[in-house]
Amino acid sequence: MDAPPHSGDGGKNALLRALPSIEQLLRRPSLEPRLAGLPRARAVAALRLAVERARTRLLSGGPTFEDADVDAALQTFSTPNLRPVLNATGVVLHTNLGRAPLAPEAVARVAAVAKGYSNLEYDLDEGERGSRYAPVIGLITELTGAEDAIVVNNCAGAVLLVLAALGSGKECIVSRGELVEIGGGFRVPDVMRQSGCRLVEVGTTNRTRRADYEAALTPDTGLLVKVHRSNFAVVGFTEGASVAELAAVGRARGVPVFQDLGAGALVPLRGEGLTAEPTVRMSVEEGADVVAFSGDKLLGGPQAGIIVGRKPLLARIKSHPLTRALRVDKMTVAALEATLELYRDGRPEAVPAWRLLSQQPEELRARAERLQTLLAARGVAARVAAVSGQVGGGAMPLARLSSFACILKVEGPDVFLDRLRGAEAPVIGRIADGEVVLDVRCLAEEELGLVAEAVGTTRQGSRP
Numbered sequence: 001m002d003a004p005p006h007s008g009d010g011g012k013n014a015l016l017r018a019l020p021s022i023e024q025l026l027r028r029p030s031l032e033p034r035l036a037g038l039p040r041a042r043a044v045a046a047l048r049l050a051v052e053r054a055r056t057r058l059l060s061g062g063p064t065f066e067d068a069d070v071d072a073a074l075q076t077f078s079t080p081n082l083r084p085v086l087n088a089t090g091v092v093l094h095t096n097l098g099r100a101p102l103a104p105e106a107v108a109r110v111a112a113v114a115k116g117y118s119n120l121e122y123d124l125d126e127g128e129r130g131s132r133y134a135p136v137i138g139l140i141t142e143l144t145g146a147e148d149a150i151v152v153n154n155c156a157g158a159v160l161l162v163l164a165a166l167g168s169g170k171e172c173i174v175s176r177g178e179l180v181e182i183g184g185g186f187r188v189p190d191v192m193r194q195s196g197c198r199l200v201e202v203g204t205t206n207r208t209r210r211a212d213y214e215a216a217l218t219p220d221t222g223l224l225v226k227v228h229r230s231n232f233a234v235v236g237f238t239e240g241a242s243v244a245e246l247a248a249v250g251r252a253r254g255v256p257v258f259q260d261l262g263a264g265a266l267v268p269l270r271g272e273g274l275t276a277e278p279t280v281r282m283s284v285e286e287g288a289d290v291v292a293f294s295g296d297k298l299l300g301g302p303q304a305g306i307i308v309g310r311k312p313l314l315a316r317i318k319s320h321p322l323t324r325a326l327r328v329d330k331m332t333v334a335a336l337e338a339t340l341e342l343y344r345d346g347r348p349e350a351v352p353a354w355r356l357l358s359q360q361p362e363e364l365r366a367r368a369e370r371l372q373t374l375l376a377a378r379g380v381a382a383r384v385a386a387v388s389g390q391v392g393g394g395a396m397p398l399a400r401l402s403s404f405a406c407i408l409k410v411e412g413p414d415v416f417l418d419r420l421r422g423a424e425a426p427v428i429g430r431i432a433d434g435e436v437v438l439d440v441r442c443l444a445e446e447e448l449g450l451v452a453e454a455v456g457t458t459r460q461g462s463r464p
């Protein structure tokens, strides 16, 4: 027998010893209806969890095991760890919440190829092995004006791959104002080192000129690198060299220019409070030889890193071993193809991220008022107010999206938000000035009822 956890506490030990065994619980008549029809492995796992929780509770002085513990454990097992949440943060490309929601067309395409076999790497005309990138290359080149393209797992991977394929063992020139951290510890200088490039820094934090690049060029220069300031801004006494200037410098010496564009919009975005963002086509037309951008930021597709550029350079990238390590799966190709088709067909508003960013203040106000009404029906008073939101995903750092929210005055807003996250349909909100803010920008019309439901239940639970 185990040593008693609290010697001298005889009552508690007796209770711990009295905890039921899994075998006993499996035979307990009162649990029969709850466990009926469940796979035995699931029932056993839930009972173990229930008893474990009761033991922990007993040790901290709480009540002993009861049948309700089994209900809670079964609930835990029937809820997937990864599941949908209701985004009331107002941040459209929220990296923690899965970034861009996919268009129904993309979701349908994913489902169609996921459940069976597909021609992912099979040329149906020739009856022989094909390229998994073939379905999207034509669309990408058409939409960006680039000569060639490839898709990898994400933009961070794309940057690593381009640097490794084109800059390894050579000098790569970057402005000191662009040696940035993109997020999640992904730092440009570290990635350069990792890829085997020799980093050559030019200019200063706030000012770098064309002449700085020219002066740093040597016969060992492999790449001129430009990192788009997508997640921060330098304002005031600043100067930078444009892609066109870098291209002129590079062309004179036969050195390619690589731009890490990050957010990578395919078409200009229109929306209240948005700032200007270069499109991929602009970067290509300005003269960047290779451009990398994300599939799930402003493009609004699946997680992916897209590389476009000149054919001979793309050929070197495609034959680099990292390409195989970073390759995308069939579901990514399917979702990306369907999303790109929406752009090709001139329907960017069918891409959810695009639509969410371009909503008009009047429609947001009307939606906030509908949420307010639904909340009132559950006895929750909220006021509707104009708020300012962010694009997210490290895109357009200075943009202040004009949005509308339902604002709730509650005791302990932190605890309230914790409880909202624990709702059956978890709601993610934020706190401003000690009040709970539920921004409606990213909430679909049909989600408003679920949000009101979660808030109503949480409100009841938090009443004294």
Ligand SMILES: *Cc1c(COP(=O)(O)O)cnc(C)c1O
Binding pocket: 154, 155, 156, 157, 159, 182, 227, 228, 229, 230, 231, 260, 261, 262, 263, 293, 294, 295, 296, 304, 305, 393, 394
């Ligand atoms: C976001 C970003 C990346 C990384 O893109 P992921 O798709 O998140 O891997 C790289 N570079 C820039 C400039 C970015 O903004």
